Amino acid sequence: MAEITIVNEQTIQISVRLEDAILMVTEAFRDIPLYASDIVTIYEKLPVFEYTYFCFYAYDSAALFEFMLNIDPKQYNSFSLDAPDSFFYALYGGMAALYDVAKQLHPVEI
Template sequence: MADIHIVDERTIKITAGIPDALHMIHEAGSNVHKYARDIVTIFEKMSEFDYIYYCFYAYNSALLFEHMLDIDPKKYTSFSMDVSDAFFHTLYGGMAALYDEANLCLKSVDK
């Protein structure tokens, strides 16, 4: 799991690595219906962030991210995330693998 450092009552620092990205991919793959919107959004929008420094909250795609943390970062007014480019590249690859199935889930809901 990601390392969460609570700086004070308003601030947290999050550190995550490739194992955390793999955990997110596994969770998404195990619950594609639940995370379909996050999967599709992350895959489609990550290019806008050059596949790194993706902001999960920019497109309301943080359900999977928050599951990884086991805390609600919205309870803090400030948080930073320290991860390598490899974290985001791994996450993107996993979302790419799940994209078609997630897209089908979203289309079946829209009917």
């Protein structure tokens, strides 16, 4: 489970692991229609970030991210994400497996 450290009332630090990416992929698979936009966005945009980092809020694709955290980071003015490369690689692989179905449900180009 993701670790959330409250630095102060405005800032949090988030640490995730490989298991958190697996949780996100599992949740996306459980409800592809709900997460179709996130799936498509993450799959199409993660390569731009060389697969090893990603800003979920840059493309309004944070529903899966927030599910995994079980909090709303937008309640804070800033947060940082500490994630191993394996988190992003697993997330990308999972989104790749769900992409074709999600793309049919969310065909808009991002």
